[in-house]
Amino acid sequence: MIKLINVTKKFGNFTAVDNLSLTVPKGEFFGFLGPNGAGKTTTIKMIVGLFAPTAGTVIVNDFNIVKQPMEAKQSIAYIPDIPFLYEKLTGREFLYFIGGLFRIPKSTLHSRVAELIEHFEIGGWIDKRTEDYSQGMKQRITIAAALIHHPKTIVIDEPMIGLDPRSAKIVRETLHAQSQNGISILMSTHSLHVAEELCDRIGIINNGRLVFCDTHEQLQLDKARYDGKFESVFLEVTKQ
Amino acid sequence: MIFHILYYKLLSFVKTTFDARVVSIVRGVASIVVFGAFSFAAYRFSFATTHYMLEHTRIGLHLYHTFISMMLFVFFIAVNLGNIIVSYSTLYRSAEVSFLLTKPVPFTSLFILKFFDNFFYSSTTLFLVAFMVLFGYGSYFGYPWYFFAGVMVGVLMPFMFLSACLAVLVLMAIMKLAGRVGFRKVMAGLFALYFMFIYLFFDSANPIMLVEKVNRYYPHIDAYLSQTTPVFFHYLPNQWVAEFLFYVARGEILTALPFAGLLLAVTACAFGLCLFVAHRFYYRSWLISLQVQSAEQAPYDPARKRILDFRSRSILSQQWEVLLKKEFFSFFREASQWIHLVVMIVLTGLFAISVSNLNLRIRVMDVQLLTYLVIFAFGGFMVSSLALRFVFPMIGLEGKAFWVLKSSPIKESKIFAVKFLIGFVTVFFLAEYITISSSIPFVRITEMRPLLMWFGIFSAFWISLTTVALNLGLGGYFANFLERNPIRAASTQGATLTFLFSLIYLIVMVVIVLVPVSGYFASLFQFKHFKMDIIVLPGTLYAVVSYLFSALGFVVGLRSLRRDF
Numbered sequence: 088m089i090k091l092i093n094v095t096k097k098f099g100n101f102t103a104v105d106n107l108s109l110t111v112p113k114g115e116f117f118g119f120l121g122p123n124g125a126g127k128t129t130t131i132k133m134i135v136g137l138f139a140p141t142a143g144t145v146i147v148n149d150f151n152i153v154k155q156p157m158e159a160k161q162s163i164a165y166i167p168d169i170p171f172l173y174e175k176l177t178g179r180e181f182l183y184f185i186g187g188l189f190r191i192p193k194s195t196l197h198s199r200v201a202e203l204i205e206h207f208e209i210g211g212w213i214d215k216r217t218e219d220y221s222q223g224m225k226q227r228i229t230i231a232a233a234l235i236h237h238p239k240t241i242v243i244d245e246p247m248i249g250l251d252p253r254s255a256k257i258v259r260e261t262l263h264a265q266s267q268n269g270i271s272i273l274m275s276t277h278s279l280h281v282a283e284e285l286c287d288r289i290g291i292i293n294n295g296r297l298v299f300c301d302t303h304e305q306l307q308l309d310k311a312r313y314d315g316k317f318e319s320v321f322l323e324v325t326k327q
Numbered sequence: 328m329i330f331h332i333l334y335y336k337l338l339s340f341v342k343t344t345f346d347a348r349v350v351s352i353v354r355g356v357a358s359i360v361v362f363g364a365f366s367f368a369a370y371r372f373s374f375a376t377t378h379y380m381l382e383h384t385r386i387g388l389h390l391y392h393t394f395i396s397m398m399l400f401v402f403f404i405a406v407n408l409g410n411i412i413v414s415y416s417t418l419y420r421s422a423e424v425s426f427l428l429t430k431p432v433p434f435t436s437l438f439i440l441k442f443f444d445n446f447f448y449s450s451t452t453l454f455l456v457a458f459m460v461l462f463g464y465g466s467y468f469g470y471p472w473y474f475f476a477g478v479m480v481g482v483l484m485p486f487m488f489l490s491a492c493l494a495v496l497v498l499m500a501i502m503k504l505a506g507r508v509g510f511r512k513v514m515a516g517l518f519a520l521y522f523m524f525i526y527l528f529f530d531s532a533n534p535i536m537l538v539e540k541v542n543r544y545y546p547h548i549d550a551y552l553s554q555t556t557p558v559f560f561h562y563l564p565n566q567w568v569a570e571f572l573f574y575v576a577r578g579e580i581l582t583a584l585p586f587a588g589l590l591l592a593v594t595a596c597a598f599g600l601c602l603f604v605a606h607r608f609y610y611r612s613w614l615i616s617l618q619v620q621s622a623e624q625a626p627y628d629p630a631r632k633r634i635l636d637f638r639s640r641s642i643l644s645q646q647w648e649v650l651l652k653k654e655f656f657s658f659f660r661e662a663s664q665w666i667h668l669v670v671m672i673v674l675t676g677l678f679a680i681s682v683s684n685l686n687l688r689i690r691v692m693d694v695q696l697l698t699y700l701v702i703f704a705f706g707g708f709m710v711s712s713l714a715l716r717f718v719f720p721m722i723g724l725e726g727k728a729f730w731v732l733k734s735s736p737i738k739e740s741k742i743f744a745v746k747f748l749i750g751f752v753t754v755f756f757l758a759e760y761i762t763i764s765s766s767i768p769f770v771r772i773t774e775m776r777p778l779l780m781w782f783g784i785f786s787a788f789w790i791s792l793t794t795v796a797l798n799l800g801l802g803g804y805f806a807n808f809l810e811r812n813p814i815r816a817a818s819t820q821g822a823t824l825t826f827l828f829s830l831i832y833l834i835v836m837v838v839i840v841l842v843p844v845s846g847y848f849a850s851l852f853q854f855k856h857f858k859m860d861i862i863v864l865p866g867t868l869y870a871v872v873s874y875l876f877s878a879l880g881f882v883v884g885l886r887s888l889r890r891d892f
Contacts, residue, residue, distance in 0.1 A: 137734060137892045138892075157736045157737075157738065158736075161736040165730070165734040167730055171726065171728040171730065172728055174728075175661060177626070179637070180637045184652070187637075187649030188646060188731075189735065190645050190646065193640060214626040214627045
């Protein structure tokens, strides 16, 4: 579960996120959309503890990310838009590294790593250093690492960048299955059709404010008011 | 083409350097103050050393310039090695080169750009230091202003430039050979070659031997040392610079000028050779570097467990275990890190062995006290250099992958503690090795009384702790997480400021030890009474000041880890 209560983030005089309130309940797949520079990544970074909010409260799985960061981070998984990894480690070592940070017992970790390698079909290059990986390979390792500790909430920034069609399919199916199993997911994306396909609810942020937030069903009605395309709804609500 | 690219690089540099924000202005002013203070200290140190050597200890112009020649040799090798390592990153691993190679830019132009980029980026602070030392030296002799400008531009800068040219030539030779016999073998061969060269130099011009000669003939030394320069020295650029300065000091300008001319001519030839080799070979060597990199890309055998394998069990807590292993692999799988560490360890070993064999003969308190303080300060300087090179970049080298730790359930204090522990253990053992080795000659002259050694062990602990804390903390404060090259990270403006801060700490330490150590030497050589109580107050002060400096490093470092990422 994610709950943002009147969250604001300022960088000097610039307000990136402006008094944002949002709740993603347990098991919901929430699509977080918006134009470039709208405040998506800033919001995500506040949720996962990379940025401290200037004002407001961020609650993750009942823990305040500022006051109880360890408990909050233990239950969340973050997948950034650009998957920077420790370049000198191999993919397998990176998975064990993340497992260690989340204090997963070694005996469990061995089987969990093997399971993820098989699921994401990464066995062919898992023992090469990550500096030799393509963007898509890094993205798959990052997603596998994010799931290693069975998170209750997943926050993803642009998950499909650099993925080949097969990998993209695996990721889509994985996220969908996680959501079906009661995991809350907040996914930022520019891909409207991915959002439409996967998300239970979609929010659109513009200039740091949430300008649209509706369920999948409501979105169909909104679309009907325009030309039946989600793109038209998006362009209308983000019009300057 | 060169000027077109240069214009945009300059534009980018100006826009990123001259920032009108209050924080940046305050930081800039602070830098100017610290650099100014450091420059003044370098000037005073150089002036006082020249004055002391020539008037107090009266070692004579020839011997003094022989020492200057040795210092310049060390400086030349340091600039050379630094340039080999940094040039590898800038010429062969830089994203900018990969980008420009896809554009219609001639390879030679690209080479020139990156060569100058590398030279000026890594040498700016060295120019400042060299100029202030020259200023202090020349002020003693009362030289006019145009001497300093002329020697800086016409002698010292070409001297450093020659070192950089040779570095790039060596690097291209490395790449050529690496394509045939493998990178590791070439590096091992090169390392052995440099080691042999340094050994031969100091074997022929042993500074310990010179000090002993000074001790033996003191104070009538000029008569004995005028013909001690080995013949092969005359072929080395450090000797040309030293001889130039020597003849200028004697007022024989016409004898001095050919040495500057020779240096300039050789430097011009070396640069010409660089351009010629680069024109024919730079692009090919760049392709070879790809081949060398791909040879290292073979996957590890998952069936074989390696040392510190992540899959192995450990007695440590899981977070400590994985953080330590991550640091270990990140360090030892990066050639520029472990090669530089080995070089530093060897240089430390050479220094320690040389000093431990020092045979101090003069039973004059001032001379022994000065020798002790110089060795103490130089040991501290080496420890600070080690900390700067290996500890300062530790947080910044997390790079953009730092999101992994920042979004994981791990406390910032634990991340800091792991890095501190690694840095401290490494620096502490090297510091103790230096201290114990450099205490041996003094233990020898004090009829095996180990007091100075115990004091050295005590001070090495505090100096290691403080310099590591300062470098790690300020390294975090100045980290921009973009610089992936550890050597460049350790030569940024922030790194220089940190180093100057460490030097201020060392100066304070030298001042604190002055009272008890001089009292101790007075008891040995002037038979004055020495009470052990005299150690207690300076020892406590030593620990307290070190603690305060360390605490500053810890606080700044921890706060920097808590910043937005």
